Amino acid sequence: MPAVTTRHPAMVAGRYVLLDQVGSGGMGSVWRAWDERTRRHVALKVLGQHSSALLARFVREQAVxxxxxxxxxxxxxxxEDDLVVLAMELVSGGSVADLLREHGPLDPGTAGLLCxxxxxxxxxxHGAGLVHRDVKPANLLLEATGDGPPHLRLGDFGVAAPVADRRFTTVPGAIGTDGYMAPEQARGAPPDPSQDLYAxxxxxxxxxxxxxxxxxxxPVDEALPSHPLRPLVxxxxxxxxxxxxxTADAALRLLRRLxxxxxxxxxxxxxLGPPPRGRRTTGAGEVDWPAWAAVAALVAVVAGCLCVLLGWAT
Incomplete structure (x- = not known):
């Protein structure tokens, strides 16, 4: 894979300017990038080493x-060459996993709203005919809402599959994350929306x-003896x-009655903070303004020397 740094970002496919790395995962790294076509920042997932399994995940995810x-x-x-990327919306508030790691248990209202x-x-x-198969806090992204209500975005569709499509199921292996998989999913059952609901x-x-x-x-009755979300869990x-x-709609109806x-x-x-300072994008791509400033300074010095020499000549 071509080397990419934040100091000298690469232009991918004549469209995406890689600015700074904002994350990493099983498929590779995630970068903040500038999209020359839409004129806005996006998240760009850069595929790592291209094993057959990784390419299969990429094909599934890019089809969603x-x-x-x-x-x-x-x-x-x-x-472009051996660099393969997925573009998606940039979500800058971290994940539910970050929230739990930093703040511990959430109050019932916040947990209910996120749910x-x-x-x-x-x-x-599910309405699009897909099963996510990897619902977990790390894949629940959050918009940066500050002190306002949280706004959750379900992400990472690398192992998503069509409902009950056996082609995406391996037996006896399980597809998903230990602890969040439904028992039948862990046994290699075909994809079904109820598996996401267990998660x-x-x-x-x-x-x-x-x-x-x-x-x-x-058990749930002991872990949540009087919690308002206990009936749903x-x-x-x-x-x-x-x-x-x-169905998710059935779970929603129950949740809204609690x-x-x-x-x-x-x-x-x-x-994430602001994009790297000292950089701007133009229609021609990435411009490294510190480098241009150095060139301008050099030109000014050369011009000054010429003026002095011309003055001596006269």
Whole structure:
């Protein structure tokens, strides 16, 4: 893969100017980039070493075209030599995983609001005939809303698959993240929306207890003896998929009947900050203004020397 640095960013496919690396994951690195075509900043996922499995994930993810306020899906891709990238909206508030790591358990109102937004996003994903298969706090991105209400965006569709499509299932291997997978998903069952709903239950339990699945030993009735979200979590964390809530819309209806207080959670700051200073983009691409300043200074020095020499000549 071509070397990319923040000091000398590369132009990818004549369109994307890589500015600074803002994250990394199983597929490669994530960069803030300037899109010359749309004239705005985007997130660019740069594919790492191109194994067959990684390329399969890339093909699946770039095919997802779900447009929804609570979903972040790719809106384009590009390839140049051995550099392959996915472009998507830039979300600067980190993730629910960051929020939990820094602040611990969330209040019932904030957890309920985030759960509602997640279910709205999943409803759109399932309505498009897809199963996400990796719902977890790290994939729940947050807009930088400051002291305002949080705004969740479901991201990372690298292992998403069409509903009940056996071509994307390997047996006995499991596709997903340990602790968040439904029991049948862990056994290699075909993709089904109810598997995402089980993961929602795990996420909600983590939001209100502050404990990841590996540390959640107690049954739901003991972990949440009087919590207002307990009825929803109990209906989602059912081992038998036939008894589990079947759709995101059904879970939404139950959630909205629960007596939840207003959200009072922690603020969601802008974790990326402004783009690298001293850089601007033009129609011709990236311009490194510090370099141009050095050139201008050199020209001024040369001009001054010429003036002196001409003065001596006269």
């Amino acid at each position: 075209r779900v447009r929804h306020p609570h979903v972040v899906a790719p809106h384009g891709w590009a390839a 509602e937004q997640l279910l709205l996003g999943l409803s759109a994903v 929602v239950g795990r996420v909600v339990l983590e939001m209100v207890t502050g404990l990841p699945p590996a540390c959640q030993r107690a 109990e209906r989602l964390l059912v081992s038998d998929p036939e008894q589990r809530l079947a 007596p939840l207080p207003a959200a009072a959670g922690p603020p969601v700051p802008d974790r």
